[in-house]
Structures are given as structure tokens and as C-alpha cells.
């Protein structure tokens with residue numbers, strides 16, 4: 001654990017740098033389970049040393065005027081569910097909010113998100129907002145997490161990769177109780193193309209296209225049969241190459257569609273279901289790549 005020595009000073013300096021660069025808040029990631037991060041005392045390891053972590057965070061809070069927040073898991077493993085105690089000491093240290101991914105470090109990104117675990121954190125703090133996180137892939141999952149944990153909000157990670165419309169859909173569902181229709185194929189394609197254009201604008205054509213390979217795979221996950229399209233995306237190098245692959249895919253895809261261009265029922269995607277809303281415990285594999293196998297070997 002390296003919360004000694006220069007680390008608190010470096011974290012303070014990092015917070016000050018972000019503040020002076022115009023950022024609105026600083027979030028400290030205490031949830032990362034990856035070995036190269038935990039080995040040097042970062043990520044989930046911070047959940048095992050409450051006093052040192054609180055001291056480090058207090059130093060950051062005192063160094064800046066912008067809000068400092070903390071992102072955590074439920075604990076290192078099921079024997080060490082430190083999140084409620086950690087949230088309380090961090091509240092005393094001055095964090096403005098905590099975000100809780102309802103899994104332990106040992107669970108990685110699989111297994112079931114524990115709503116009871118998130119609720120325990122909500123109940124542990126006095127007045128700061130607790131934001132629930134983990135597997136919110138549908139508006140219904142957001143509603144369930146809010147209702148069953150009492151959290152002040154939910155944060156959405158992979159669900160937004162698959163479905164960037166999830167925020168609008170969830171807001172509508174929470175306000176009206178009605179599920180808005182899924183975006184059409186054309187709308188999905190339109191937004192995917194815009195995403196590529198923006199990545200090229202920011203990163204340049206070569207890097208933007210290479211980075212877009214994995215982003216396109218997330219969109220492709222919800223488009224129906226895509227095997228040929230995915231093969232071409234894996235080799236993506238240029239904007240023109242993308243549009244050629246897309247045109248070929250759109251022609252190829254017609255064999256799976258009815259006269260109106262809608263996918264035939266047997267080719268339609270199953271609705272995503274959050275782990276905590278499924279009867280069985282295990283998550284099906286997703287398109288967003290996460291480390292696999294026992295966390296000890298990551």
C-alpha cells in the first residue's frame with residue numbers, strides 16, 4: 001500500500017492542477033480492480049486502509065474549492081465490505097458525494113450487483129448524496145436501483161456504450177412511467193457516424209479510426225446480425241473505409257429484414273437485463289471488454 005510518502009502530496013497537486021485547468025470537480029477512483037493499479041496502492045486497495053485514505057482525501061478537499069467525490073466498490077471481497085465505513089469517514093473528510101459500484105473488487109465486472117450493499121452505504125452516511133452504480137442498462141434497472149437502495153442518483157457506464165440514448169430514455173421513464181420506443185436502425189447508424197466524425201475531429205483520422213474499432217463494436221451489438229460488418233470494423237483505418245463497410249453491411253442486412261426494413265423477429269436483439277433484475281446470478285458476456293478470469297491474474 002503506497003498511501004505513504006509523496007502520494008498524498010501528488011494527489012493534492014493533481015487536484016489543484018485540475019481545478020486550475022477549469023474542471024468542475026475531482027473524482028477519486030477507489031474502485032479500479034486491475035492488478036497494476038491495486039499493486040501500487042491505488043484503486044480498490046484504497047478501500048482497505050480507511051484511515052490513510054481519509055487522510056489523503058482530506059488533504060485534497062482542503063487544497064481545492066471545487067467538489068471532491070469518491071468512487072468505490074462494496075469492498076475488497078465479500079469478507080471485507082468496507083464501503084459503508086469508508087463512505088462515512090470520507091464524508092467526515094469533506095467529500096461532496098460518493099459513487100458506489102455494487103460489486104466487490106473480487107467480483108470484477110461479473111456476478112450480481114448487490115442493491116443491499118449500495119443501500120448499506122446510503123444508510124451509513126449523514127447527508128452527502130450516494131450515487132448507485134453497476135449494470136444499469138435499462139430505464140427499469142435505474143428505477144429499481146433508486147427505489148431499492150434509496151440512492152440519490154444512478155451512474156451509467158457500459159449501458160451508455162451499448163445505448164447512448166439511455167439517459168433520455170431513463171429520464172422519460174422516471175418522469176412518466178412510460179418506456180419510450182427504441183431508436184430506429186437509421187437513428188443508431190446516424191449517431192454511430194456522428195460519433196466517428198467527432199473522434200476523427202479530436203484524434204485525427206488514423207488514431208480516431210483505430211480507436212473507433214471498439215466503439216463501433218458497442219453500437220453493432222444492438223444492430224442485429226453483424227458478423228461481416230464487425231470483421232471489417234476490426235480492420236478500420238480510414239473514414240472512407242468505414243462508410244464502404246457500412247454500405248456493404250446495409251445491403252447484406254436486408255436478407256434479415258421484412259419489406260419495411262425492420263429486422264424479422266427472430267433476428268431482433270433480446271432486451272438487456274441488469275444482473276440484479278435477473279433470476280440467475282451470472283451476467284452474460286457483453287461487448288464492452290473487461291478483464292476476465294480470477295482477479296489475481298489480471
Ligand SMILES: Cc1cc2nc3c(=O)[nH]c(=O)nc-3n(C[C@H](O)[C@H](O)[C@H](O)COP(=O)(O)O)c2cc1C
Pocket residue numbers: 028029030031071101133134135136155156157158159288289290
Ligand atoms: C472500459 C471501462 C473503463 C472504466 N474506467 C473507469 C474510470 O476511469 N474511473 C472509474 O471510476 N470507473 C471506471 N470504470 C468503472 C465504471 O465506472 C463502472 O463502475 C463499472 O463499469 C460498473 O458500472 P456499469 O455496469 O454501468 O458499467 C470503467 C469501466 C469500464 C468497463
